Amino acid sequence: MRNKIVAANWKMNLNLAEGKQLVEGILAGLPALEVHKHVVIASSFVHIAQTAAQLAGKSNIHTGAQNCSTETSGAYTGEVSAAMLKDAGVSYVIIGHSERREYFNETNAMLAKKVNQALANGLHILFCCGEALEVRDAGTQNAHVEQQIKEGIFHLSAEQMKDITIAYEPIWAIGTGRTATSAQAQEIHAHIRSVVAAQYGADVANNVPILYGGSCKPSNAAELFACPDVDGGLIGGASLKADEFLGIIEAMKNI
């Protein structure tokens, strides 16, 4: 059975005290998770050491980061390397979020380098893809995400794909309150899995978790997660409140 994952993406929110309190709240309400179910807390770089200390020794709940450098080390002012993240206690890193692609001009070629850095340092990757509203309106979303995935991760070996989780996040659903319907999510998740199968075969494709992200909330999570090709969620706004995030983790119960 492939892994099921609910991941928090705090984005650029919360001070240290707020982050600490939020993790305490999540831990206080966290249900016992089956062996294949995982929770990830992807905070800002500033929170990582604190979060890692809070999660130390806990099973199935992991410290994450939202980005890593394309480079290994050296004179890259402002950058944080995958090795530094690993050393600080990170086990999952988000790569290719649409906000990084859009506001920081991250190209698929840069993302492929980040993927290589993360894997070389023993990190699991949450690799994001997803289309803008114009692409969805034009009906070319499948080809769009296919290209993002091909250029971002298809240079990897089948063995390396074991550390990849794909997150489908339609840009028109991020922070907008407008969620993809479960039918829309299932359709494109199935397409993503078929693209992985065409490249790597059915075994690899069946083992790659594919998460949905975009205005996921306790009220819609169970329906989205019930889709056969939706293996959990990448959560923005609703991950900033312990009760809402726990409600989404609860929705993983039946998958």
Ligand SMILES: O=C(CO)COP(=O)(O)O
């Ligand atoms: O971008 C997202 C997670 O990475 C989704 O954000 P929201 O849940 O706030 O729509």
